[in-house]
Each structure stands twice: as structure tokens, then as C-alpha cells.
Amino acid sequence: MGTVGIILAGGRGERAKPITLESADYIRSKALIPFVGRRLIEWVVDACREQGIHKFYVVAQGLENRSQIMLLLGHGERYGVEVRYSRPSFDRYNVGSGAATLHNLEEWDLREQALVLPVDSIFDFSLPELEATHRANKAVVTVAAVARTPAEVAGKYGAMQTDAQGLVNGFVEKPGLDRIHDLFPEVRHDNCAMIPTNAGMYLVDCDRLRQAAREPELMRKAQQRLDWGGDLLPELVARGLPVGAHHIARLGDLGNVEDYLITLKDVLAGDYPLMNQLMTEPASASPRYWIHESSLATRDDITGTTLADKIEDGSVVIGPGVRIGRHVAVGSDVHLEYTDVGDGAELRAGARLSRSSCGDASVIGSYADISDTYVGPMVEIQSDRQNPVRLEGYTAIGDGVQLWPGSRLSGVSIYPRLRVPAIANLPSGTRLTSSDDILRWI
Template identity: 25%
Template sequence: MSGRSGSPAEPMHGAEAVVLVGGRGTRLRPLTLSAPKPMLPTAGLPFLTHLLSRIRAAGITHVVLGTSYQAEVFAEYFGDGSGMGLDLEYVVEQEPLDTAGALRNVGDRLSEPDVVVFNGDILSGVDLPGLMHTHRANAADVTLHLVKVDDPRRFGCVPTDDEGRVTAFLEKTDDPPVDQVNAGCYVFRRSVIESIPADRPVSVERETFPGLLASGARLQGHVDASYWLDLGTPAAFVRGSADLVRGVVPSDALPEEPAEALMLDGARVAEGASVTAGSTIGQDCVVESGARIEASTLFDRAHVAANAVVERSVVGVDAHIGEGAVVRGAVIADGAHVGSECELLDGARVWPGVRLPAGGVRFSHDC
């Protein structure tokens, strides 16, 4: 934790939450053709369920979802939130407004002094009461969760001073001065949200935060090395799901205790098949003898034939992996069919309904 020390993290009284889930998830296509990214099955549940469960466990009950793409899917699944002990509201973004614009768009639904804001595609182990304590102990206008990463060159960096105050927002560079980056989770004073321009796109990192710094507002960093993963790519998605299954990252929504594999209702895994490394086998899936599933996610009713290998991959609803096929680091969309002895290499994506021929054909691209 950065900034002045104080008492242990207090409960999240006087706080509510906003989760921004309006993105189209283009980097995860073709998976997001049928569902928004936060609703993709992750360790047996829509990803957003895991995030909402952590928000509830931290003591926050009022949550506003800022939606856009396939907005109706969220309300159909979660309803008013009472099933999770939450009071959920939904605000639909008619046109893309960027992060700060989307936050301003939900402003009239907020009433508490402090608002915890989440990007809806981040899997994180941040201590939420600890984040709030940093915010209040430093009387901050905005507090940013900043995470230390091994390779900050891939991100814009956020330096802080000796008291943990944010001093700048830097673009990507080959020689970053610090290893801490914006983790996509913030605490805002509600009055700051109300000051964001309405009804137009506003970038939080390019406009809102630099403007606050220039005005002398206090932007505080809460710096840690907690688990953090942007689920925006297929590789990250399967890793995040596997880490949830194995208990590497916390979730109060997991249907079972952490384990090497998660088998959902009706899944049939034959003797002699191997399912490991945090794999999820969806409802009514079939995994035949000799097949090996490693660090992968099989959506409902997927079928993996005898002696096939599926590693670090996603296999969609009703998809079929043929006998002896090898699928590594690939996405097999809903209803697709991979022929026997086919080999799909890292980055290959098979689109909905496509049927790949049998006979040892190798693919390393979109099909």
C-alpha cells in the first residue's frame, strides 16, 4: 500500500461500485460473437459473476453496470442482483463514450461519496478494502490500483512520489522509468465523476487524469503485486479461467473447491482421458478415452474424441475435436468441427460452424 499509514482496512461503508462492461471484445472473436466478453464462461460461470462476488464479499451491495454491446444479456442473467445479495442497476451506452465518458454516463445512479470503478474484463486479486483505506487515509480525489509487472514496456506507466501520489501518465516506451501500470480499478469521489463532461467520449488516461493532475487534485496510487490479468485475448482468457479453477486468484463464486479440473453437470470423461492444469469441462461435454485436456476450457456439449490433445485452448458450445487431433493455443468456436488428425497451432481460430477436413492438415491462422 502506498501513501500515509493508518488503521487496518475499514469496511466499505459509504461506497458503491460501477462495472464498465460495454466493450465489444474484438480481440476475443469469434467467442464474443455469441456473448459479451464479461459473460463468457470462465471457471464454469460468466466471468462477471466472479467479479461481482468479490465486490459483494468486500461489503459493497449497490452496483451499476455500464453496458453497451448485447446489453440485454446482462439483465437477463443477473436480474436485479438479489440472487447474489446485490442491488444491480443497468445503464446502456448508446454510443461509445470511452472509459471516463461511460463512467459519467452512469453518474445519475450514484449517491455515495466514494465509487469503486472496475473495468469488466480484468481478473484481479487486489485487496478492495485495502484500496479504499488508501483512498480515504490520503483524502484522495481518485485512487488508482497500480500493479507491478515484469515487462512494463507493454503498458503505459504511472509513476508515484514518496507519498504515493501519482505524478504522471506515461505512454508505452522501450525504457520505462517504473514497473507499475494502471490496473483498471479506481476509487473516485463522486464529485469528480460529476465533473466529467457529459454526452461525449472522454478518455480517463488521456483527458480526465491529466486534467485532474494539472488542477492540483490528489491522485493516489495503491501499488501492489497482486494477481492481475487482462482477459482481452484468448490466451489470457484460458489462463485466467485455469487460475480461477486452481484457486490461484480468489473468487467467492466458484461452484467447487479449487482443484486441477472443474467438471460441470453431465460432463463425461472416459477412463484413460486426462484433464489437468485448471481445465473446465462444461455441461454435457464428452471427453473420450486417451484424450488429453490441459489448461483449457470446454464450453457446454463440446466433444473431444479419442486420443485428441487440447492445450491452452477454448472449445466452443457443440464443437467437435476429431480423433487424434492436436489443438494448441487455439480457439474453436461454437459448432465448429475439427477433423481427425488435424493440428491447430498457437493463434489459430476456427469460426462458428466451420468444418476442417480430416487427414493431418495443419492450421496456424483463421479458418
């Protein structure tokens, strides 16, 4: 019996706002966040299918989340897989990722081996190697581990202590640097030392995990709050059950704006071999980029020349790591690198974009300078040579926002459908969630 996939897709995506908002009061499922021309859950399903998983169970939550995912995936026919969903009546049990998993294992009566993974990350891993480690350790759960430096771990990732056989004997959820030095004294004087961290993906022996979960205290916790990393795994280790660790090549977190953009740049640069296999062949290998043929043939409304013409004569520079979708209009003197451009977008003369995402049907005005920024679908950035817009520092512009000429933003998030006059000098971390927020700053 093969491995099945369990996709945890019920979170509300609070950390990723405004990417996870279609409007101020309507949540886009994390599963449907756009990423390199597709939705996140499509990449997850495809990556697992390529490694032999053809049956998936999706843990959803609530009307918006469940209906959005079901409209996209259906029952898996388009993807060559079978997809089943958690029952709406089980939403009340989704009190943490661990609780949601345990309750649905019982509902689905799963007894085989399952790969449990979140929907807001991409992984570069080998399932056969993960399965081999799992068998060798006779583990109830094997945790996918990513090695990170102490500075990367501090306050952000769960750390694992392992023995010589690779079994986990301790978990510490998001330790500070001092705590890391106490737990891993070998890293105190070695800044290059690496610490195994929980990647949030688990290979599970469903039958044995279900048996373990029937212990009264664990059953009680599963009715209240039970997360995988902070609760369930430490409980299993404390009870002496074998929990293994298997190092995978890479994890790309997409759960917040900064990590989303960093992962996007790495994927476009070719740093995820598994993603490379799933993506189409680049139109150019050096520099590496993808441009849909319909965009190469699209003429801009100022010069009347096609994108192909402008690339050939050097008036548009396509640097490494660029993907341009369908029917995109690109003006003269546009420079792009490590940027994803969605279908139907317009990039007007003189625009510069790097390490950024530009959503479907968005309009980037003339001479806008955009770096390390998420621009949502249907955004209009009004910019001109005299009053160029500058966006940087992991800024995020929500769906349908209009930005006036002259804005200067760094590390700012703007919620969907707002009209924002020229603003500068907002503190990094500012969130503009309503018209009232805007009025406070103008």
C-alpha cells in the same frame, strides 16, 4: 454508506474477436464472454459481492449489449445484489470510459464511494486495503496498480509515476521501451525492476469527482472523447487533485485472445486466490481438476465405458488445471491439461488439449492436437489419425465453425459459422472473416 460498483460494459470487444462474435454481424457483449463455466460479468459481480459490494450500476451501450446483459443479470436477484443500468438515451454520451462514467455519475446522482471496473478483466485484490489507501491519501481517485517489468509494459500498458506518499504525479499511456528508460532511469540497468501500471480499476469519491468534472474544459472534453487512462486521470493530476495508487496482487486481462488464454491457464492453475474462493472445490487437489459428476458417468459411443472408468484405468489422463462441465463425452487416450471444457462437448479418441478453452457442445475430433487455442461453442473439428488437426499459437475458432481434417493453424482467427477446408501455412495473425477470405488461401 458502503461502496457501490460501477461496471463499464459498453465496449464492442474488437480486440477479442471472434470470441465476442456470435455470427459475423452479431456481437456478443464482452460481459457475456464464457470463462471457466460462467460469463465474465458473473465473476465480476460475485467477486465484488464477496467483498461487500451489493449495489451495482452497469454502463451499457446499444441494443445488443444492453439486452444481453439484462437477460443474464436481470436486476440482480439471483446474485443477491441490486443492479441498475444506464439509460439508452445516455448512449450518445458514452464517448470513452471516462466520459461514460462522469455522465452516469450525474444521472444516477451518486455521491458515495464507487469502485469503477471494466467487464473484460479479473482482479485479485482486497477492497478493504484499497479503501484504506484511498482514505490515507484523501484521494479523489485511487488507481489499482499492477507492477510489471519494462518489457511487459512497452507499448501495451499505461505506466504511472508516483511520489514517496504513493500519489500519482504522472501518467504515460503505453510508452515504448526508450520512453520507459527516460521516465524510469532506475530500470535501465535492472531488468527485474518493476513499473506501476494502471490496472483499469478505480476507487472514486463520486461527490468530489463530480465537482471536478464541472470545470468547463473537462466538460467540453467529456462531450467529445474522454478515456480514463489517457485523458481523465492525467487531467486530474495536472490540476493538482490527489490521485492515489494502490498495488493489487494481480490483473487478468481478457480483452484479446492471447491474454484470455494466458489468464485462463493461470486461473485453472490456482494463481488467483479470489477466484479460488469463488470456484467450487476441485474434485482432485493433485492434480488439480474439476469434473462434473454427470460427465464422470457419461459413456463414450465407441468403448461404452465411462470417463470415471477411463481415468481409473489410465486410458484418459487428466493433468493439472482441468475443468470439465456437464454431460461431456470423452473417448479413450485423451490427454488434458490447463483446459476448460464446456457443457455437452465431445472429445474423441486420442485428442490432446492443453492451455485451451473448448466451448459448449463443441466436438473435438480424433487425434486433434490443440494447444493455446480458443474453441467456441458448437464448433466441429473433424480430425482423424491419418489427417489430424493441429491448432496452436493463440488460435481462435469462432462459434459454429467446421474445420476439416488435416488443418494446421497457428495464431489464426476464424469468424463464426464458416466451413473451412484443410488449410496449412497461414501466416500468424490471419483472420478468416468470410468465405471469400477462405478462397484466397486454398
